[in-house]
Amino acid sequence: MAGVYIVSDNITSPLGTTTADNFAQLKNGISGVRLHNNSMSDTSFYASLFGDDTFADNVQHTKFEQLLIASITNALEGTGLEPAGSKTALIISSTKGNISLLETEVHTPELNKRIALHNSAKLVANHFGFITQPIVVSNACISGILGTVTGMRLIESGQYETVIVSGADVISKFILSGFQSFNAISSQPCKPFDADRDGITLGEGAATIILSSNPKYNRGIRVMGGASSNDANHISAPSRTGEELAQAINASLKQAGLSSSDIDLISAHGTATIYNDEMEAKAITLAGLQTTPLNSLKGFYGHTLGAAGLIESIISLQSLKQNIIIPTAGFNQIGVPTPVNVCTELTSQPLKNILKTASGFGGCNGAVIFSKAD
Template identity: 55%
Template sequence: MKKVYVLSQNIFSPLGTTAKENFDALCKNVTGVKVHQDPQQSEVPFCAALFEDLFFKKQQAPFTRFENILAASIEDAVKLAGIDTKAADTALVLSSTKGNISLLEHQPVTEVLKQEIGLTASAQKLARHFGFQNKPVIVSHACISGTLAIITAKRLLDAGKFKTVVVAGADVISRFILSGFQSFHAVSDELCRPFDAQRKGINLGEGAATLVLSTEVPASAEPIMISGGGVSNDANHISGPSRTGEELFMAIDRALKEAGSPAAAIDFISAHGTATLYNDDMESRAINLAQLQEVPVNSLKGYYGHTLGAAGLLEAVISIESLGNNTIIPTKGYEEPGTVMPLNVCRELIRKPIRACLKTTSGFGGCNAAIIIEKIKDRQQ
């Protein structure tokens, strides 16, 4: 199995256009979530992290709103990595849950539009724009899409199919998406409270994130690698998560075993933490089954909302920034313990030496994914 290193990363969100800008905003406790009153999106006020319209007035043709934020994120990450996207050993992996579905709300349904809303169309458009020679890989698997895209890229690199893979994910919020979550009575009308006793639902968010992964060792003194990944399914319910947490624990256990890391090596957990009653309880059970209940855990949903197909990628990028800066971000909105099993929820900014992170995600259909992100030091490369 090859070692898979992080060459560069980007987040393009309402909090900033680079990974550093986003991480700095989180360190200052800045959130992109606020109350919106937009009749085109919802008949009632809703809390979400959305882009200002000003950005999209400058969007590049022929890209859509969704494709524009992806292109901006990929462009920055590729530039930082200094890679040649036209190289035969470089590939693109794209993750999203909804893609261009919002176009159906504003345009007549034609055969051309039916083609354009497909993720294949977006992936091909972006691949042509950046000059990728290989056919792009698309990952669309509910809310684990971003994390699963990282695992997919790792497996392609492990298998020797490519030397470098650009992994990008994005979603934008539309009336269709918002109304779907509202129909589940899962949307909070205030800032969400992951793992808190008073939690009452999610905030949605939009954004894009990109990781450039490679089997080539980066020049940094302490390179960061994706060392393990695991995937599982609850087989429980189309929208409700497992009541035992055993299946997410399976994904965590597989990720730890692939990384060759004991649970004791994990310094913090970047959880899914949607602030819904059942998800947070399920995660607390899984984390306890993994014997990680004493490890600091955070959720970033209070800063970004739930960014759907970008969530796993975006939160992995912040985890990478955390490792590089020896800083753990607190869980915004959390005040009082409220999960069925105890967790060490991070309440304040923690600055201390950290070397390994567990990132978890779960989604509709009972899907779960986990990855291990490690900072390498005094280790054979």
């Protein structure tokens, strides 16, 4: 089976437009979360947002599409890769895409087409000259991780040599009001796994990971395994046992040929909602990882929806490269009944294998493992 190497990556967020910029900000403890008062809400809210004029819609591309294009462009720089090849695929991951157009445009059949994710994927693919049909992965908040796992499987099956996985989401009144209707938005910057947590903080951004089986692109890190599962429990509430996320974790470990003791860091989903953090802690314990160092990056980026799995995976890749663990912003005191080892300060230690997890509405769960290549 072909090895799957990480060729290049990018994060485009309110913290910076390159992976290096973003990681430097995190090492300095800088968060993109700010208090906002704007037309998205009648009340003030915390979120990590771009400036009003950043990536504003233009005639050709929406803000969502511009984010994808900017992130892919940066990830491709210096790689020598040409998208226009029969063995190169594009995967777009998002939960909402252009849904914000419903707020500003007249509802017509043309608008329905413009909002469709496959239409945005084609526009982005055409911009770069892809000749293969783009693939859309939209499965709530595991979309970024599931896109990575899908790319890995397409390469391992021999269908493609290179897969570019890019994800983005933009926060709008439509999205914010939806989470507000659940009473899910925190009244403060979110506090993952903390006893004082009271909900999520939203964020927007984009990220890209380029995968390849070609050994010449071996930059020292591989995707070793990944899996998904579903709670079959509730449309919005997660499993109460964590068994299903644990299944995805264990399946990923099995594919990677690793045991729980081999994992050096968990990049958790860590949304800071009461039930998600409890479920995730139970799943981590069921998988035998309760003492493994763990962090959540939502306090820095907010919840970036379909981009979250990719943004947080890329920070994990930087942690592997630099042997640095980023702390969990907002965490003070453990607040889940099944305790996990939440990182509270910037830490330097040898890292070889990192597990990234995610869960989302509809009961979906995802896990992926990144390792330093031997």
